[in-house]
Amino acid sequence: MIDGFVAGKSVTLTKDIKNQKKEFIEKTCTSCKGAGKWINSFNEEDVRECFGCGSAGKVLIGLNVNDERGKPVWERFTKGTVGTIKKTLVTGKFNSYTKPDVNNIEVFVEVGERSFHTKISNLELKE
Numbered sequence: 001m002i003d004g005f006v007a008g009k010s011v012t013l014t015k016d017i018k019n020q021k022k023e024f025i026e027k028t029c030t031s032c033k034g035a036g037k038w039i040n041s042f043n044e045e046d047v048r049e050c051f052g053c054g055s056a057g058k059v060l061i062g063l064n065v066n067d068e069r070g071k072p073v074w075e076r077f078t079k080g081t082v083g084t085i086k087k088t089l090v091t092g093k094f095n096s097y098t099k100p101d102v103n104n105i106e107v108f109v110e111v112g113e114r115s116f117h118t119k120i121s122n123l124e125l126k127e
């Protein structure tokens with residue numbers, strides 16, 4: 001069920017949601033400093049994908065938007081809204097007994113100029 005929720009896929013919202021408005025800024029990945037690769041410091045031939053950015057070298061950071069009085073700016077998205085996945089983010093810590101599931105993966109979805117974030121359980125993949 002979690003498979004397939006990757007950047008670029010179209011999804012449909014399955015319930016009405018309310019979000020604090022976010023502004024996204026692109027930053028250089030701090031884990032790999034923009035290289036997109038993880039290099040084993042004990043063995044330089046051991047080069048792997050950077051887990052911080054998925055080898056993109058850049059990460060998107062969402063900043064909460066407040067109004068001039070410092071109050072959160074809310075945005076509403078209705079059931080049936082279709083958007084494109086921009087990023088997924090696992091929230092929480094896991095061990096061998098607890099694994100990420102539909103309730104602790106946040107999905108950031110772009111809808112034209114706007115975007116929202118919600119749990120996978122509130123989304124349906126559009127084939």
Ligand SMILES: [Zn+2]
Pocket residue numbers: 029030031032033034035036037050051052053054055056057058
């Ligand atoms: Zn990286």
